[in-house]
Amino acid sequence: MDIHRSRFVPYPPSAINALAFSHEPSDGESEPECLRLALGRANGDIEIWNPAGGAWLQEQVFYGGKDRSVEGLAWTQEPDGRDESGRRVPGRLRLFSIGYSSSITEWDLATGLPARHSSGNYSEVWCFAAQPKAATSPQASAAQEEELPQKLIAGCADGTIVLLSTADNDLQFEKFVTRSTAKGARALSVTFKDRKIALAGFADSTIRVYDTRNGYVIRNISLGGTGPGGPKETLVWKVKCLANGDFVSGDSNGELRIYDGKNYSQTQRISAHEADVLDLAVSRDGTMIFSGGMDRRTCFYTSNKKYAPGADNQGGKWRKVSHQRLHDHDVKALATYDGANLSVLVSGGIDTQPIVVPIRKFGKELSRSLPALPHTPPLVSAPEARLMASWWNSEIRIWRVKDQDDGTEKPKVVARLALQGDENISSVAMTKDGGMLAAATAGEVKLFHLDQTRAGVGSSLRVRKIELPATSGAKLVRFTPDGKWLALITTTNEVLLTRIIRTEDLTERPRALPRMLRLHRLQRDHSWQDDLLNSSSGYYSRAISHAEFSDDGLVFAVADLAGFVDTWVAEGHEDPTALEVDVTVSPNSTADDDDSDDEDVQLERVTFLGQSWIRNPSGHLLPRLDTKPVLLAFRPTADGLSRPEPNGNPAVHATRQNPHPHSHDIPDTEHRLLIVSADQQLYLFDVLAGRLSEWSRRNPPSSYPSPYRVLKSPAKGCLWDVHEQERIWLYGEGWLFMFDLSKDLPIPESNDTFSRVEGMGKQTLKKRKREDARNASRKGASGAGDAVPERDAPVTKIRKFTGGIDGSAKLTQIDLHSIANKSESDEDGDDEHAALATIRRSTGQDGASHATNGFVEGENEGQDSDLIKKEDVAKVAEQRERGTEHWWHTFKYRPILGMVPIGGGEGQALEVVLVERPAWDLDLPERFVGAHE
Numbered sequence: 001m002d003i004h005r006s007r008f009v010p011y012p013p014s015a016i017n018a019l020a021f022s023h024e025p026s027d028g029e030s031e032p033e034c035l036r037l038a039l040g041r042a043n044g045d046i047e048i049w050n051p052a053g054g055a056w057l058q059e060q061v062f063y064g065g066k067d068r069s070v071e072g073l074a075w076t077q078e079p080d081g082r083d084e085s086g087r088r089v090p091g092r093l094r095l096f097s098i099g100y101s102s103s104i105t106e107w108d109l110a111t112g113l114p115a116r117h118s119s120g121n122y123s124e125v126w127c128f129a130a131q132p133k134a135a136t137s138p139q140a141s142a143a144q145e146e147e148l149p150q151k152l153i154a155g156c157a158d159g160t161i162v163l164l165s166t167a168d169n170d171l172q173f174e175k176f177v178t179r180s181t182a183k184g185a186r187a188l189s190v191t192f193k194d195r196k197i198a199l200a201g202f203a204d205s206t207i208r209v210y211d212t213r214n215g216y217v218i219r220n221i222s223l224g225g226t227g228p229g230g231p232k233e234t235l236v237w238k239v240k241c242l243a244n245g246d247f248v249s250g251d252s253n254g255e256l257r258i259y260d261g262k263n264y265s266q267t268q269r270i271s272a273h274e275a276d277v278l279d280l281a282v283s284r285d286g287t288m289i290f291s292g293g294m295d296r297r298t299c300f301y302t303s304n305k306k307y308a309p310g311a312d313n314q315g316g317k318w319r320k321v322s323h324q325r326l327h328d329h330d331v332k333a334l335a336t337y338d339g340a341n342l343s344v345l346v347s348g349g350i351d352t353q354p355i356v357v358p359i360r361k362f363g364k365e366l367s368r369s370l371p372a373l374p375h376t377p378p379l380v381s382a383p384e385a386r387l388m389a390s391w392w393n394s395e396i397r398i399w400r401v402k403d404q405d406d407g408t409e410k411p412k413v414v415a416r417l418a419l420q421g422d423e424n425i426s427s428v429a430m431t432k433d434g435g436m437l438a439a440a441t442a443g444e445v446k447l448f449h450l451d452q453t454r455a456g457v458g459s460s461l462r463v464r465k466i467e468l469p470a471t472s473g474a475k476l477v478r479f480t481p482d483g484k485w486l487a488l489i490t491t492t493n494e495v496l497l498t499r500i501i502r503t504e505d506l507t508e509r510p511r512a513l514p515r516m517l518r519l520h521r522l523q524r525d526h527s528w529q530d531d532l533l534n535s536s537s538g539y540y541s542r543a544i545s546h547a548e549f550s551d552d553g554l555v556f557a558v559a560d561l562a563g564f565v566d567t568w569v570a571e572g573h574e575d576p577t578a579l580e581v582d583v584t585v586s587p588n589s590t591a592d593d594d595d596s597d598d599e600d601v602q603l604e605r606v607t608f609l610g611q612s613w614i615r616n617p618s619g620h621l622l623p624r625l626d627t628k629p630v631l632l633a634f635r636p637t638a639d640g641l642s643r644p645e646p647n648g649n650p651a652v653h654a655t656r657q658n659p660h661p662h663s664h665d666i667p668d669t670e671h672r673l674l675i676v677s678a679d680q681q682l683y684l685f686d687v688l689a690g691r692l693s694e695w696s697r698r699n700p701p702s703s704y705p706s707p708y709r710v711l712k713s714p715a716k717g718c719l720w721d722v723h724e725q726e727r728i729w730l731y732g733e734g735w736l737f738m739f740d741l742s743k744d745l746p747i748p749e750s751n752d753t754f755s756r757v758e759g760m761g762k763q764t765l766k767k768r769k770r771e772d773a774r775n776a777s778r779k780g781a782s783g784a785g786d787a788v789p790e791r792d793a794p795v796t797k798i799r800k801f802t803g804g805i806d807g808s809a810k811l812t813q814i815d816l817h818s819i820a821n822k823s824e825s826d827e828d829g830d831d832e833h834a835a836l837a838t839i840r841r842s843t844g845q846d847g848a849s850h851a852t853n854g855f856v857e858g859e860n861e862g863q864d865s866d867l868i869k870k871e872d873v874a875k876v877a878e879q880r881e882r883g884t885e886h887w888w889h890t891f892k893y894r895p896i897l898g899m900v901p902i903g904g905g906e907g908q909a910l911e912v913v914l915v916e917r918p919a920w921d922l923d924l925p926e927r928f929v930g931a932h933e
Contacts, residue, residue, distance in 0.1 A: 001721060001729065002911040004401060004902065008410055009390045009915045011378065011897055013922045014041040016348025019335035020073035022093050024133070025284045030340045034532040037335065037346060038095055039354060040070025043393055044424060046097065046107065049354075049370075050628075051342060054783040056356065056368075057628060057678045057714060058375045059561055060543060062112040063442055063475075065422035066394065072098040074130040076150040076166055077532070093532045094166065096152065098125045104154060104164065106171050110538035111491045112475065113442060120173035122162050128154040129191045129198075153177065153198050153212065155187025161200055163212055169536070177215045178208075189239045191247075193261070199247055201236025207249060209264055219264040226253055238279050243286030250277025250291055256301070258318055268318055272299050274930045281334035281345055283359055288338075289318065290345050290357075292331030294928045298347055298355075299323040300362065326355045326367055328919065329927045342783040350924055358784035366785035371713050371733045373917060375630070377898025378428075381913070385434030385452060386903055387414070388913055394419045396428060396439060398450070398461060401902050401913055415461040419446065426475045431483035435502070436466070436510060438486055440474040445488055447500075449509050468498065468512050476544065480553030483510070484574075487556060492537060493544050495519040495558060495566075499608040501580075515581045517606045519556075519613060521566045522620060550634040554667045555687055556613070559632055563625035565675065567616040567687050572663035575610030582607040610663060617666075621690025627678040633718040633728075635672035674728060676715045680708060684741070695741050703745040705887050708737055717899055721910040729912075734894040736914075743886045895919070 018040035023032055036059075037049040044064015050057045064070065078091025095107045102124050108115040134148040151174065152164040159180035165172050182204055189201040197218070198210045205225070209218040223234045235252035242248065245261030254273035259266050273293035281290040289301040303318045329350035336345045336359060343360035353372035358365040381388045388399045388411075398415040419425065423441035430437045437448045451462035476489035488496040497517040502510045524542075533540035541562040549556050554570045584605045606612060672693060675683040681701050684693040701709070713732040721727040726742045739745075895917055903911040 002909060004911075004913040005893070006411070006913050006915045007918070007921065009379070009388075009399070009897065009917075010397075011373070011390070011392055011917050013350075013352040013372075013924065014043040014045065015350040015352060016040070016333055016354060017042055017069060017071050018073040018097070019333040019346055019348055019354075020075055021335055021337045022075045022095075023077075023337070025337055025339035031337075031342050032532075034093065035337070035342070036093075036533070037337075038073045038075070039348065040073050040097060040099075040333075041352075042069045044068030044070060044099070046070055046073070046095075048109075051337075051344070051783055054342075055627075055678055056370055056712075056783075057630070058371070059628065060112060060545070061374070061376075061426075062107055063424040063426045065424055065442075067100065068422070069099045070097050071100065071126070072128055074128060074152065076130045076152070077133055078169075079148045089530070090532055092534060096128070096130075096171075098128055098154070100124060102156075104128060104152060104171065108535045108537055109533045110535040110540050110543060111493075112543075113491055115535070116171050118164055118171045118173060120162060120164075122154075122156050122158075122160050122173075122176075124157040125154045126157050126187055127190045128152055131192050131195055134195060151212075153190055153192065155190040155200055156180075157186055159185035159187055159202065161187060161190065161198070161210060175215075177210050177212055178217065188235060188237055191239050191241055193241050193245065193247065199239045199241070201239045201249060201251075203233060203235050205234040205236070207236055207239060207259075221259065221264060221266070223249075223251060223257070235276070237277060240280040240282055240289075242282055242289075243284065246286070248280060248282070248289055250280050250293075252276045254293060254295070256280075256289070256291055256299075256318075270301070270318060270320060272301075272320065273297055275928045278330060278332050279334045281336040283336060284338035288359060290334055290336065290347075292334050292347055292349070294330045295930055296325045296327050296329060296331065296927065297323045298326050298331055298334075298345075298357065324357075324367075326357070327351050327353070329924055344783045350927075351919070352922070353919075356784045358782040361782045361784075363788070365782055365787050368712070368785035371895070372919075373733055373895055373897050375714065375716060376427075377717055377900075379898035379900050379915060380428055380430045381900035381902055382430050382432055382434030383901045383903055384432050387430070387434040387450075388900055388902060389428055389430055389437065390915075391425045391428050391439070393424050394421070394441075396425070396437075398437075403903065415450070415463055417448070417463060423473070426473070427477045429477045429479045429486075431479050432481040433483070436479065436483050436500070437463075438477045438479065440477045440488070442473040442475070442491055445471060445474050445477060447486070447512065464509060466500075466510060466512060469514050469516050471496065471516065476547050478547050478549055478556075480549045481551060482553055485549070485553060486512070487547060487549065488516075489544050489547050489558065493542060493560075495521065495544070495547075497556075497613060499580075513581055513608060515583070515606060515608075517608070517613060519568050520615070521558075522564075522615070524562070524564055524624075546629055546632045548632040548634055548673075550671050550673075550687075551636040552667075552669075555616070555634070555671045555673075557632060557634075557673055557687065559625075559629040559675065561628050563628060563677075565619075565622045565625070565629070565673075565685075567619040567622070567673075568613050569616050569666045569688070570611055571614045571666050572607070572611045573665060575663075578607070578610035580609060614666070616687065616690075618688060618690030622685060622687075625675065625677050625683065627681075629675050630678050630714040631674070631676035631716070631718055631730075633674045633720065635674065635726075636720050636722050637669070637671075674718060676718070676730065678714055680704070680711055680715070682739070695744070699745045703747055705745070705889070707889050708887070711735060716896070719899065719901055719910065719912060723909055729899075729910075731893075731896055731899050731914075733896055734891060736890050736893055736896070736899075738888040740886050745886050 016039060020038045022036045035051065037051060039047040039049060046062040047058055048060040050059050074096045076094045080091050081089045083089050095109060097105050102122060104118040104125060106115045131151040133150055149167040151166060154162050154164065159182065161177040163174045163177050165174040186203040187200050188203055190198060192198050196211060196213055198212050199207060201207050205223045207221040211218055226234060236249055237252065238250045240248050247259050247261060249257045254271065254275055254277055256270040256272040256277060257266055258268040272291050273295050275294035277291050277293045279292045287303055291299045300321045301318050302321050304316045326347065327349050331347055332349040334345060334347050338359050343358060345357040345359055346354055348354045354370040356368040356370060378391050379388065386401050388401055390397055396417040397413050399411045400414045401411045419439060421441060421443055423443045425439055425441055427440045434450055434452060437450055439446050445468060447466040447468050449464045449466050451464065471488065472490060474488040474490050478487040483502055484500055486498040486500055490496065497519060499513045500510050531540055542560050544558050544560050547558045555567060557565060557567045559565045667688060671687045673685045673687045684696045686693055711732065713734060715730050715732050717731055719729040721729065727738055727740050730737045893914055893916055897915040897917045899912050899914045901910065902913050
């Protein structure tokens, strides 16, 4: 494979301005499955992260637009209700944001679109917060439950404090808590002390305490002046409340101030930062405070003052434990979740990268950097034309990559497109020959014809717009390689297909037929219906995240967040003599898809030039994945295996009984679909047969190489290399892996595997527990980084005293390193998976067992089996010796924005462009330089 290592593709960074967890932790309770982290950026995008099990997977991106910076985020939860049986049902979650406007926006979590905006006669909202959720007892009546919605409080640029109601699934202005009374009293921060008392920090060196019921000012707290030579006013950038009722503030002087929650007096003052304190975060029990500032520091404070209900909570002093420079620029946002298992602080700022820091195991675990670049690469290519397109916000640039044999300089921009409208681009697709390009936003989808007839060496492309049928926006667009079909995944998760007419004359502009075809997904079980992230417009888990066409354009597949995969196939052959659009109605058809609630409906069958799309007959056999799919990629069709196309009308004629004839042929060649899940597992499916391929059955996750299994960042893309071999190239933000699918991966060494395969069913639970323990030690128990290596720990040996009844004592010295190494070697390998892999590899490629092996795969899974024959052991040992031929990896490319094929046609080696965006190359504003720097 030839690689063009490129850094010429620009991708402007977008600062992190806001972070918010969807839940507040509860004592002794594990993290809810619907726990999410919302991350807001300066370009208006909102990212939804799932921290489950320390995986930190980016599930969705709500794309923003021009001048829509996200400056604040807050979650609320609707009051709990009751179902028909009287069982308590938790209320759904709601997400709100603010950003340089006088309104607060609520987001539809299922579609990623704004659900509603608040309205009121007040100025720009600079800060806001959600009211704490009321603790409702199980014996509360229905009338009491209806009176417990969470309200929002907002601070404005003119100092006004307003209260907004979220009752009745709405967002309405309720009342003014206070009007502006002082000039320049801008409200910079606001929070609730409890459901009745609110605190607000202002730009006039003041913190004010309000009773939200009547607007009464309980207390004015002045921070005082800064002294001669300093600024006249102190800006209170953040106010945060502790669990015991005390509160803390961070200001423009870099000071952290702690206040008593009863008499509102200042109890302590700490010089925390060299510049402004921009954000604060606290732990659940109120014994830890985190601060982030303009000096790039993240500071950690502790106190021996713990909160105990009903006890005297006075006394105790705060002290600064440590500070770290985890970021390269201002730290603008902090968020904490300190639960039973997940105990982390997440920070972000101008350097665009989220950092996860352990709280409960601070000092025992390492911090972890989350990917800063988009999980979906903003890159597409047209290999036959050697074109590559990149995009950000509302701009697209098209590059022509010269052939290596030309000896010319770096690639050149041949076209620039700036889409009209305010929305950011969500997806871009390009045909294989570079003739068409489609771009989608939340508001619309645009199709362009790229005329290359006059495009010589170094010249620009001629871009002309093609009219599409009227449709709302889309979040995904995909072309078939020949450009005859365009698939749209709408924001409401509908799957639409558009037929495009293209001719061999390159000067003639393509045209899209005026009718769209809607594809229906299979109806699934309803286990996700109680998800708190659902909205009135759909189910959150059923949101489509990936879509791909096969290389021959005859199979289409989509995957959603729940792990379901839906596939469709093209029925019939293209017939130029047939009607361009032929619609027939099938009465009393059974609607077994997620889009219809009626069992008896009339379905329209739309045929385009004798060809239509139907649901894959074997699609229901594809299983639901355990974790979210992060990658879909069809294997390119081998030469000579594509379905032959008939010439003209394929012997189909209209009759009186069948006025709309068409062919019912479907593809009969093998179509391999590779799916990579969030836990890095590789699934290679034979789509039309609805089953796993033999390679996937013979290579379980336990056979994956160790460097691949310990990866933390998910896969971003995949490239197939089927020229004289069958290799896949997977890449993430900091890694590149190659797997040879024509060979089996080496089975990990295990004495049990090579001596006897027995008791697999009895030992399954024990081995899974050992595997979970290894995963926990690898990922860290709190959801942050790995555990601090023992070689870096101050204690390496311990002394063990054993006392006897007679008073004698025995001293034993224990080496911690030897214990760790011994336990690791004892639990190394997964015997069950290795045994199954060995059994499957002893069968033929067609799945039939050899009679000489003495066992059959299907009859021995989970049961005691006979001895593995010596020749099978020899084969596995030989595979181990040649393990480097089966896979390869490197970590020298980082961070990777994307990798796309360029050139490398039939009979040629794979040629790719790998785009890197190193942190030192980011165009960031000037940062604060301390006195000691």
